[in-house]
Amino acid sequence: MSKPTDPSPEVAALLPSVYQELRRIATANMARMPAGTTLQPTALVHEAWLRLGGGEKASWQTRAHFLAAAAEAMRHILIDRARQRSTVRHGGGQQRVDVEHIDIPVDTEDDERLLAISAAIDKLTLEHPQIAELVKLRCFVGLEVSEAARALSIPRATAYRRWEFARTWLYQELRNR
Secondary structure (H helix, E strand, C coil): CCCCCCCCHHHHHHHHHHHHHHHHHHHHHHHCCCCCCCCCHHHHHHHHHHHCCCCCCCCCCCHHHHHHHHHHHHHHHHHHHHHHHHCHHHCCCCCCCCHHHCCCCCCCCCHHHHHHHHHHHHHHHHHCHHHHHHHHHHHHHCCCHHHHHHHHCCCHHHHHHHHHHHHHHHHHHHHCC
């Protein structure tokens, strides 16, 4: 690995003179990004500086030219990060939902909700009939998971796993309606 070269005197003098302006540009760029962006303006400025060559090449004709190049580098950094976060490998925009807080209440007074739950259970029956039976016992009979396990003659641990799967599946299915 080669030793980093010291920037030329004019480039070394350029960074301190435009640093605050770069931070202002970075802060403005970051303000337009969606919530949850973890990159800080200072880190964005430093990463842009490295992408611009870290002072190795002084090919900017003017301060405005340098700032335009820095703004473009920052834009590319932010876009690259956004693309990375939106890839399937990184969750594809999915949000984590705590399964413990998912409840599938069956309100017999809300006909629309009742019909939606029934349609979702019909669909679940086609894909996972044993799990659908557990859901029916939980939602329509009101049995606890352990009681439903006894009624279905399955181990309690299996019933809890199936119920966790069912809540997640039903939550997703009902949310998409």
